[in-house]
Amino acid sequence: MSSYLVELEGIVCGGRPTGETSLLITILTENRGKLTVYARGALRDHRRIGGALDTCSRSAWSLLPRGGGEDRIPLVDQADLIDAHPSLRRDLGRLLRALFMIETVRLHYGGGGALYDHLAAGLAAVDRRPHTGRGFLWWFVSRLLELSGHAPELARCVVCAKGETIVGLDPSAGGAICGACAPGRARTMALGPQGLRVLRGLASAGGVDPSATRDLSPKTSREIGSILRAWIEWPVGGDVPLPALDALQLLGSTSR
Ligand SMILES: [Zn+2]
Missing domain, CATH: 2.40.50.140 (Nucleic acid-binding proteins)
Structure with a gap:
């Protein structure tokens, strides 16, 4: 050689x-x-x-x-x-999830290392595990943001540093916004208490806790989905094309 x-x-x-x-x-x-x-x-x-x-x-x-x-x-x-990853070729839902993971990791990719291992493990899971729907993808993105240093601050309001009544998240400020600081902050994305619990759970869990993402109201699911998308896009300049995510949402495949 x-x-x-x-x-x-x-x-x-x-x-x-x-x-x-x-x-x-x-x-x-x-x-x-x-x-x-x-x-x-x-x-x-x-x-x-x-x-x-x-x-x-x-x-x-x-x-x-x-x-x-x-x-x-x-x-x-x-x-x-x-x-x-042979199952991906036989199952459109799995393939779209895999492409979504690749497109998000690609946006945040540096040298490799932990992000590479995260993607490799994620692809293997989507290829072989029976349940890798919405909750799994949310966890995948949360962990990706943590590994790339872009995870939102969820413990307290990023403006006043108090932990009281969080009402939303502002990607331009880096995390949670409380009820007192929210007025006038146009970028704040609404997030109810249930959604906040899920995001905190995803950030702290070593893996996916399926019970945390089951039986959520459509409103909470939409809030979490929008916030995670904003956090994927914000560190790389905002409003980037995410064709696999768009296709997943059109097909409703993020909900299973
Ligand atoms: Zn505040």
């Missing part, structure tokens, strides 16, 4: 054709951040590396760094599947 090869692990988060037979593929690597790689002839010779290049696949990569200019994108020498 060439000493110039770089070996790493990464999850495919998308790709597009280039030329007639090749692919440019974006991977979230275990410890080198987000990387675009060039898979020469991948469309012609799919059997050689097959599913390792498919979106959502977790693969081991051997990459050949190239020179400057447009050739600087590393060339895929070899890619071997670690986990193809």
Whole structure:
């Protein structure tokens, strides 16, 4: 094996054709951040590396760094599947949840590390566990925000630092807003006591507590969904496209 090869692990988060037979593929690597790689002839010779290049696949990569200019994108020498997440290909709901996890992690991705492990574990869960609906996705996003340093302050009002009657959350202020501070704060997103309990529970739990997210009123579910979406978007400039989340909501798949 060439000493110039770089070996790493990464999850495919998308790709597009280039030329007639090749692919440019974006991977979230275990410890080198987000990387675009060039898979020469991948469309012609799919059997050689097959599913390792498919979106959502977790693969081991051997990459050949190239020179400057447009050739600087590393060339895929070899890619071997670690986990193809086969259930995702058979179940639209699971696939959309997996794509949603990838699109949110991608927005917040730094070097890798804990966020990579979080995504890898999340994809494996959505692929194999029976119940990974709304509560699981909420937990996934809460943990993602915590790992990326963007979790909302939920213990007390971020304006007056008191813990009294929280009535909403303001993404521009970083967290909870109390009833006394809310008037005049146009960005405050309403959150009732039930929703606040759920968000606090998600933030403190080591895993998902399904009972915390069951039997919620539609209003509370909408409040939590809107707040988590705002917290996904706010650290990266706000109002970013989240096509998988939009599709999940259209299909009602976030509620199961
Ligand atoms: Zn306050």
